[in-house]
Amino acid sequence: MPLAALAQAPVHYSLAFPNAVHHEARVTVSFSEVPAGPLQVRMSRSSPGRYALHEFAKNVYDVQATDSKGQALAVSRPDPYGWDVSGHDGTVRFTYTLFGDRTDGTYAGIDAVHAHLNMPATLAWARGQEQRPAEVKFDLPAGWQVATQLRPDAAKGTYYAPHLQYLMDSPTSLGAQKTRSWQELGRTIEINMLYNGTDAEVDDYTAKTKRIVKEAAAVFGGLPSYDFGRYTFVVNYLPQTSSDGMEHRNSTSVTNSRQLRGDDVMNNLGTVSHEFFHSWNVERLRPRDLEPFDFERANMSNSLWFAEGFTQYYGDLVMRRAGIFTDDQYCQYTLSGVVGAMLNSPGAARYSPVQMSQQAPFVDAAAAIDPNNRGNTYLSYYYIGAANALALDLMLRQEHKTTLDAYMRALWQQHGEPQQNYAPAKPYTIPDLQRVLGEVSKDTAFAGQFFRQHILGHELPKFEQLLAPAGLLVRRARAGQASLMARPVYNAADSTATLGSTLVGSPLYQAGLDREDVLRKVDGQRLTSAKTLTELVAAHKPGDVVAVEYRTRGGIRTAQVTLAEDPSLEVVTYEAAKKPVTKAMKKFRTEWLSGKAK
Known part of the structure; x- marks a missing residue:
């Protein structure tokens, strides 16, 4: 049979949950028109949007394989991550039990009331079959519905993916869904939520999500062309759920045990805003070093400061523009954290955003038991990227009569909108990011200097100067207070x-x-109580010397310790600081932070 025909023979998946109460699923994968020789079946070792190794094969057992006649086939284990199936007749039915009890964006969570499935943690696949389409059938317990970006085929009762990359990028939630749907700029946006709270809470959450969608779309001048005409928020807010958000091409997986009331709503919506912005930035506007994603190794990128960090900046900015944050809340929840982390982190003064991005395989949900020194060598690419996005936005507004919005739109038009085969046609490199900045700012020297100093280098932005034109003040949060700068x-x-x-x-x-x-x-x-240390330090001033008796590996020692001023920073409005605010400051702040959606 010609290779082109072989490439079109679909892979069929069937998932059932006869023992869900004990966190098990029974999975069958049917491969047809398989070339002669052993079929190499694999479980993924990494997952799109995650950069560390996770070894999903550890939760697979009771493996069996049969041919088209139901005859048992020989299954061997070449390594810990897969199985070789020999002696087939062109058909292999590969069946296994999957255990999963962590509901988040990385793993599989299965119990009597739901199943939340990240596909690399759930579905086996075969080498050489990556370009074949896939059809997935769910044998659902009573009352469960399916939430997924996979394309439904009502006639077959199946869900379709054009190839392995799309299949692995398609988290699926099964359970009693609370569904909301609306039209936005000619696209269908839907929320499918597992939640024990009230419909009124879901309605309020939906109304705020609509505002987030509008403001995110306004940054880019429209919504992406979602592959099957819709974007799905796959939401799980059950008590057994872990806090996470994970972007995907036409959906996002949002999980949290918090309820949709009080301050918890703000936290949950912040994740929604961040992940939805990813439907442009990182899903379609994508770094070349992540294309195509390799499911068998850790995937390192030099550009997570942009892919994640600029998204972090916009996730919160969109919340402000949507009216979910006030100016004061935006300063408190966002700017204070970003600016404080950037200026006080030993790592940020030591390594560049590119180097921080390269650390992702070691820090992005990676597991290790040995101690590390990241407190002195690392600042998350989320924070270091967001801080540089903030600085760049303010530089462009003050010095170049343009905005970071304009930069993102230009990148989108050149490297995001062009798509082919459900993937970016023109993924970017760091030189591309610098080139487009030069075009938008009309100053290639500025673009080159910004990248040399702040992206390839580690020069810290001058936030006090940059924020002042917006009537925002960077100051010590606890000025004059002594500190050990430690939390024992x-x-x-x-x-x-x-x-x-x-x-x-x-x-x-x-x-x-x-x-x-x-x-x-x-x-x-x-130290007679947990408060004693705080009280003892508070009785002193910065610069005071106190004796500290401590036990170290070499025995009992006494050191003379010079107290420092508490380094914590905060960003506040001039109004809150009771400083005069000019009309120019108000205008600048309004043009930056006000809503852009029409």
């Missing part, structure tokens, strides 16, 4: 406190104290 864990059993890693330049670091050292006395006093 109190041990009530013996009235001591155990240190974590100490930060470079902090009082304890300078005095020679390190992780697992145990504070016994401070300023001559025992």
Whole structure:
């Protein structure tokens, strides 16, 4: 049979849940028109949007394989991640039990009331079959419905993916869905939610999500052409759920155990805003070093500062523009955290955003048991990217009569809109990002300097100067207060406190104290409660020297520790700081933070 015909023979998946109460699914994968020789069946080791290894094969067992006549086939294990099936007649039915009890964007969560399935953690696949379409059938318990970006085929009762890349990128939630749907700019946007709360809470959440969708679309001048005409928020807010958000091409997986009331709504909507912005940035406007995604290894990118960090900036900015945040809340929840992290992180002063991006395989839900020194060497590409997005937006507005919105639109038009075979036709490189910045700013020298200093280098932005034209002030959050710049864990059993890693330049670091050292006395006093240390330090001023008795690996020691001023920063409006606000400041702030949707 010609290769073109072979490439079109679909892979059929069937999922049933006869033992869901014990977190098991029974999965059957049917491969037809298989070439002669062993079929190499694999479980993924990585997942789109995650960059570390996860070894999903560890939750697969009771593996069996048969041919077209139901005859058992020989199954061998060439490595921990897959199986070789030999002696087939061109057909292989590969069946296994999957265990899953973590509901988030990475794993599979199965129980008596729902199944939340990240496909790399759920579905086996075969080498050489990656371009074949897939059809998935769910044997659903009573009352369960399907939420997925896979294309439904009502006649067959199946769900379709054009190839393995799309299939693996399609999280699916099964359960009693609360569904909301609306039309936005000619596209269908839908929310499918597993939630035990009220319909009124879901309606309020939906109304705010609609505003988020409008403001995100306004940044780019429209919505993407979703492949099957719709975008799906796959939402799970059940009590057994872990907090997560994971972007996908035509959907997002949003999970949290928090309810849709009080401050929890704000937290949940922040994830919605961030993940929806990804339907442009990283799903279609995508770095070349992530195309195509490799499911058998860790995927490293140099551009997560942009893909995730600029999305982090816009996720919160969209919330402000949608009216979900006030100016003061935007300062409190977003700007204070981003600016404080950037200016106070030893890692940000040490390594560039590109180098931080390269660390993702070690930090993005990666598991390790040995200690590390990331407190002194690392700042998340989310924060370092968001901080540089903020700085660049303010630079463009103040010095170049344009905006970061215009930059994102230009990138979208050149590298995001062109698509083919459900994938970006022109994924970008870092030189592409610099080139387009030069075009939008009409200043190639500025673009080159920004990338050299702030993206390839690690020069910190001057936020005090950049935020002042918007009538925003960067200041010490606890000015004049003394600090050890550490948060030791109190041990009530013996009235001591155990240190974590100490930060470079902090009082304890300078005095020679390190992780697992145990504070016994401070300023001559025992730590009789968890509050004692805070109270003892608060009684002093920055620059005071206090004696600290501690137990280290070498025995009992006493050090003279010079207290520092608390380095915590905050961003506040001039109004809150009782500073005069000019009309120009108000105008600048309004043009930056006000809604753009019509």
